[in-house]
Amino acid sequence: MKKILTGISGLLVLSFLFTACYNDNEYDLYPFSNTCDSSNVTYAQTIAPMMISNCNVCHSTTIATGNVVTDNYDGLSTIAKNGKLWGCVNRDPGFLPMPDGEAKLAGCDLGKIKKWINAGSPNN
Numbered sequence: 001m002k003k004i005l006t007g008i009s010g011l012l013v014l015s016f017l018f019t020a021c022y023n024d025n026e027y028d029l030y031p032f033s034n035t036c037d038s039s040n041v042t043y044a045q046t047i048a049p050m051m052i053s054n055c056n057v058c059h060s061t062t063i064a065t066g067n068v069v070t071d072n073y074d075g076l077s078t079i080a081k082n083g084k085l086w087g088c089v090n091r092d093p094g095f096l097p098m099p100d101g102e103a104k105l106a107g108c109d110l111g112k113i114k115k116w117i118n119a120g121s122p123n124n
């Protein structure tokens with residue numbers, strides 16, 4: 001019995017090691033570096049301004065490219081919940097890289113988006 005338990009916990013440790021390596025993007029490795037303040041992430045103060053700077057020019061209520069709206073909460077929470085917001089900004093395989101034609105967002109900004117999505121993309 002003891003051997004089995006040791007074996008199981010060994011496997012658990014190994015699987016943690018593998019998943020850690022699998023997700024080794026900038027944000028996962030350095031989620032809270034000194035230059036990146038991810039405390040107090042809110043929709044109004046953090047996420048909406050980021051959308052104004054990077055997304056709304058193509059995804060506003062009036063010009064909703066690809067039927068995607070990022071300039072209001074309803075539109076943005078839709079893509080936050082269906083996975084496309086993270087997939088596109090993090091440039092995961094199978095998603096269109098966003099912002100279109102621009103560099104990937106900074107790791108700090110990605111971290112804040114991730115934090116907001118993980119919190120359930122609240123309207124705060």
Ligand code: HEC
Nearest residue numbers: 054055058065066068079084085088089095096098099100
């Ligand atoms: C220069 C214009 C432009 C900017 C800026 C831009 N996008 Fe897009 N976006 C597009 C285009 C073009 C498409 C593809 C539309 C289509 O063909 O359906 C698209 C599609 C998308 C989609 C849908 C992808 C899918 O697979 O259905 C999402 C989500 C998205 N953009 C999010 C964003 C976010 C978030 C930002 C800001 C970080 C952003 N976009 C910035 C032009 C832009």
